[in-house]
Amino acid sequence: MIEIPEITSYLRGLPGFERLDDASLSACARAIEVAYYRQGDDILTIGSENRRLHIIRSGAVELRGQEGDMLARLAEGEYFGFPSLMNDAVARNHSVAIEDTLVYHLDGEAFARARRASEDFDTWFIRALTDRLTMHPAPQTFRGASGRSVRTLISRPPVSVGPEVSVREATKKMVSERVSAMLVTNGRGVQGIITDRDIRSRVVAAGLDCSGSVAEMMTPNPISLEGDAPAYEAALVMMQRNIHHLPITEEGELVGMVSRSDFMRLETEHPLYLVADIGKQTTSAGVVELSQRIPALIVRQMESDASGEELGKFITTITDTLTRQFLRIAQADLGPPPCDFAWVALGSQGRFEQSAKSDQDNALVLSDAVEPGDDEYFAALAKVVNDGLNDCGYVYCPGDVMAVNPKWRQPVGVWKGYFNRWITIPEQKALMHANIFFDLRCVTGNTKLVDAVKTSVRKDARNNEIFLSLMAKNAMAFQPPLGFFRQFVLERTGDHKHTLDLKRHGIMPIVELARIRSLAAGELRINTRNRLRAAADAGEISASDAASLIDALDFIETLRIEHQGRQLQAGESPDNHLSPKELSPLVRQNLKSAFSQVRVSQAALLNRFHLA
Amino acid sequence: MRFARLRAQRWYYAHRGVDEPMRALLSSRLPTDRTPLDEAEFVALDIETTGLDVATAHMLSIGWVIVRGGRVQLQTAESYIVRPSKGVGDSASVHGLTDTVVRAGIEWGVVLDKVVSVMRGRILVVHHAGLDKTLLDRMCLKRYGVRLPVPFIDTLELEMRRRRRKHHLESASSLRLSDLRGEYGLPRYLAHDCLVDAIATAELLIAMAAHRRATSLGGVLD
Numbered sequence: 001m002i003e004i005p006e007i008t009s010y011l012r013g014l015p016g017f018e019r020l021d022d023a024s025l026s027a028c029a030r031a032i033e034v035a036y037y038r039q040g041d042d043i044l045t046i047g048s049e050n051r052r053l054h055i056i057r058s059g060a061v062e063l064r065g066q067e068g069d070m071l072a073r074l075a076e077g078e079y080f081g082f083p084s085l086m087n088d089a090v091a092r093n094h095s096v097a098i099e100d101t102l103v104y105h106l107d108g109e110a111f112a113r114a115r116r117a118s119e120d121f122d123t124w125f126i127r128a129l130t131d132r133l134t135m136h137p138a139p140q141t142f143r144g145a146s147g148r149s150v151r152t153l154i155s156r157p158p159v160s161v162g163p164e165v166s167v168r169e170a171t172k173k174m175v176s177e178r179v180s181a182m183l184v185t186n187g188r189g190v191q192g193i194i195t196d197r198d199i200r201s202r203v204v205a206a207g208l209d210c211s212g213s214v215a216e217m218m219t220p221n222p223i224s225l226e227g228d229a230p231a232y233e234a235a236l237v238m239m240q241r242n243i244h245h246l247p248i249t250e251e252g253e254l255v256g257m258v259s260r261s262d263f264m265r266l267e268t269e270h271p272l273y274l275v276a277d278i279g280k281q282t283t284s285a286g287v288v289e290l291s292q293r294i295p296a297l298i299v300r301q302m303e304s305d306a307s308g309e310e311l312g313k314f315i316t317t318i319t320d321t322l323t324r325q326f327l328r329i330a331q332a333d334l335g336p337p338p339c340d341f342a343w344v345a346l347g348s349q350g351r352f353e354q355s356a357k358s359d360q361d362n363a364l365v366l367s368d369a370v371e372p373g374d375d376e377y378f379a380a381l382a383k384v385v386n387d388g389l390n391d392c393g394y395v396y397c398p399g400d401v402m403a404v405n406p407k408w409r410q411p412v413g414v415w416k417g418y419f420n421r422w423i424t425i426p427e428q429k430a431l432m433h434a435n436i437f438f439d440l441r442c443v444t445g446n447t448k449l450v451d452a453v454k455t456s457v458r459k460d461a462r463n464n465e466i467f468l469s470l471m472a473k474n475a476m477a478f479q480p481p482l483g484f485f486r487q488f489v490l491e492r493t494g495d496h497k498h499t500l501d502l503k504r505h506g507i508m509p510i511v512e513l514a515r516i517r518s519l520a521a522g523e524l525r526i527n528t529r530n531r532l533r534a535a536a537d538a539g540e541i542s543a544s545d546a547a548s549l550i551d552a553l554d555f556i557e558t559l560r561i562e563h564q565g566r567q568l569q570a571g572e573s574p575d576n577h578l579s580p581k582e583l584s585p586l587v588r589q590n591l592k593s594a595f596s597q598v599r600v601s602q603a604a605l606l607n608r609f610h611l612a
Numbered sequence: 613m614r615f616a617r618l619r620a621q622r623w624y625y626a627h628r629g630v631d632e633p634m635r636a637l638l639s640s641r642l643p644t645d646r647t648p649l650d651e652a653e654f655v656a657l658d659i660e661t662t663g664l665d666v667a668t669a670h671m672l673s674i675g676w677v678i679v680r681g682g683r684v685q686l687q688t689a690e691s692y693i694v695r696p697s698k699g700v701g702d703s704a705s706v707h708g709l710t711d712t713v714v715r716a717g718i719e720w721g722v723v724l725d726k727v728v729s730v731m732r733g734r735i736l737v738v739h740h741a742g743l744d745k746t747l748l749d750r751m752c753l754k755r756y757g758v759r760l761p762v763p764f765i766d767t768l769e770l771e772m773r774r775r776r777r778k779h780h781l782e783s784a785s786s787l788r789l790s791d792l793r794g795e796y797g798l799p800r801y802l803a804h805d806c807l808v809d810a811i812a813t814a815e816l817l818i819a820m821a822a823h824r825r826a827t828s829l830g831g832v833l834d
């Protein structure tokens with residue numbers, strides 16, 4: 001058989017085909033008919049028979065539906081016609097060359113043989129056919145320190161003594177081995193632990209005899225971790241239990257011990273240390289200075305395989321910590337508050353979904369017992385926090401939704417009134433700005449104040465079809481694009497954009513869908529994923545729709561993490577604008593699938609409220 | 613009438629008597645101007661030679677592909693390296709073929725038989741045909757005692773005629789195969805062996821036919 005290396009190597013570079021072996025690729029190359037279409041020429045018409053996979057070699061093709069509506073624009077290296085080919089059906093779309101176009105028509109039999117020869121190839125096309133995500137975010141090769149397993153921190157074999165040994169002997173051994181803690185073991189495993197601190201406090205300070213056995217003064221049954229536990233977890237356990245040493249086991253067998261100093265050596269930038277350090281600051285300037293370590297921390301989390309969900313929680317937790325500390329500093333200065341209050345996070349912070357680039361949205365809910373003169377105190381309090389967060393990089397909310405704005409610094413009764421008005425006398429425009437208020441979460445203060453507002457909201461919103469349908473209408477302001485065309489983002493209008501706004505066109509549509517569906521289900525969950533799950537549990541959406549939307553959100557957030565991670569590492573300020581040039585064909589395909597899932601869910605939402 | 617001369621030439625050769633596969637070629641159908649483009653069959657072909665002088669050049673390698681139904685049929689693609697009677701000479705470095713590779717090739721007469729067989733009932737398409745067509749004629753004279761009596765299209769010649777009609781004659785350099793392909797929106801191929809060039813020529817032919825909105829052979833040739 002004569003080889004056509006030029007064609008074979010071209011095919012090898014195409015998504016799906018890269019999974020074929022050389023023999024299958026050569027066979028495919030020879031099973032191609034090359035055709036040329038002038039701009040405006042039809043390639044397949046709706047209802048026509050199709051026995052080939054059509055590969056665009058140069059030029060561009062538009063796919064149109066029954067109504068002549070544009071479904072997609074395809075460019076070099078993209079395929080069409082595989083749905084009809086694989087389903088043995090007639091073409092369901094109209095394909096038209098929109099430029100002079102060279103098409104490789106791959107024979108259907110050869111395509112079928114290649115699918116039989118390679119399961120990966122087959123899977124790729126089946127997934128493309130069902131418009132599912134064809135891959136999950138690729139695992140990163142580099143893992144950050146906090147993603148490491150705890151066994152990598154063990155520096156030496158464990159030092160131990162038997163329970164019958166005297167405290168004096170044990171202490172001598174600790175000195176000679178230069179360790180600050182030692183395990184007490186017998187034949188059956190770890191019985192206890194003794195540390196410098198124990199000897200100081202339980203023996204010396206208590207005036208006990210050093211000839212007593214270690215069994216009498218050890219801490220029995222110490223908490224331990226398996227070696228494959230993440231280092232992060234070990235740090236967390238030590239912080240929570242206020243212990244300095246942690247025995248590490250492999251399938252129950254003692255293999256070593258890690259101490260807090262192992263972590264200090266490992267990474268002084270561990271988030272837990274930052275959180276602890278922030279808590280020690282007594283001035284706003286001190287907190288702001290510490291906040292400069294946040295970008296490096298975020299990069300580290302990104303490198304350690306953090307998912308979008310985890311990263312959102314991570315960043316939000318730090319923002320919450322900063323907020324609480326600013327409030328503490330302000331109160332140290334201003335004195336105790338004249339009445340109970342709750343500091344409320346809104347929007348992405350409320351939802352636990354902040355990214356490396358987030359502005360601040362917050363409010364104050366005051367007790368109804370507030371006196372007219374008290375606002376001066378809370379105004380000053382809000383100013384400290386809002387200014388502080390701004391200095392930390394959480395820029396002032398462009399819509400002025402911040403506690404420093406008197407309108408958003410009100411007692412429970414007024415808040416209930418706000419929500420009641422939004423819900424029962426809804427105006428489209430006012431509602432559009434009110435969206436983020438439905439993501440309210442108490443960061444610190446009296447949670448009951450926020451709960452009171454939430455209960456009232458839940459009651460008002462449930463079954464209020466007019467309000468919900470206006471929310472649904474507003475949600476359509478955030479639409480995913482149709483797909484990609486060359487290095488551009490293809491809008492439904494046929495317009496081309498240079499960048500994809502991952503937030504506006506990827507994440508927000510899902511956030512909006514989740515918020516409305518959860519309100520409609522009579523739930524006031526705050527986190528998008530929880531909202532979707534709750535809506536599915538309540539039967540408001542199907543479980544598979546919820547799962548698909550969560551998958552789509554995971555995928556888009558992972559892209560955002562990678563994009564912002566690159567920017568942070570390059571010392572740039574992170575944004576949400578992704579250039580299609582950064583995307584591999586596979587990622588494009590997956591994004592298209594994610595978009596189409598969102599579109600299906602949006603259409604269902606419109607149907608639900610009879611807006612279609 | 614187009615191909616009248618060719619028809620006469622074939623009649624004359626046939627009466628002189630020639631061996632197969634040339635005999636079958638002589639009796640194959642010749643197209644006319646009215647032959648629908650979808651029914652016409654073409655062989656796009658490219659030859660690498662030892663030099664540019666027609667008198668002394670020898671065929672080093674050859675590649676071709678058939679155009680049928682207006683589409684380039686890659687399953688018909690063929691290419692051969694020809695074993696020369698003499699050393700490869702200067703051209704080896706140009707084409708990246710060494711003496712060793714070339715010696716492993718096929719005898720020129722066998723390759724020529726394949727060319728004559730594949731040309732039966734088909735139209736020869738070459739880009740910048742001068743040297744290749746002359747070389748094929750000379751080889752056919754030597755082997756069968758007659759020239760290669762097939763209708764042929766030179767895609768460079770077609771483009772020149774189009775430009776002359778439009779009164780903008782450009783420099784010859786922009787008529788190079790790769791430049792011309794670019795003008796028709798055809799992709800750039802990386803390799804430059806004779807098979808890739810044959811495929812490139814075949815694609816250029818169908819692109820030109822599409823741009824002329826040709827439905828019959830006459831529409832392409834005029």
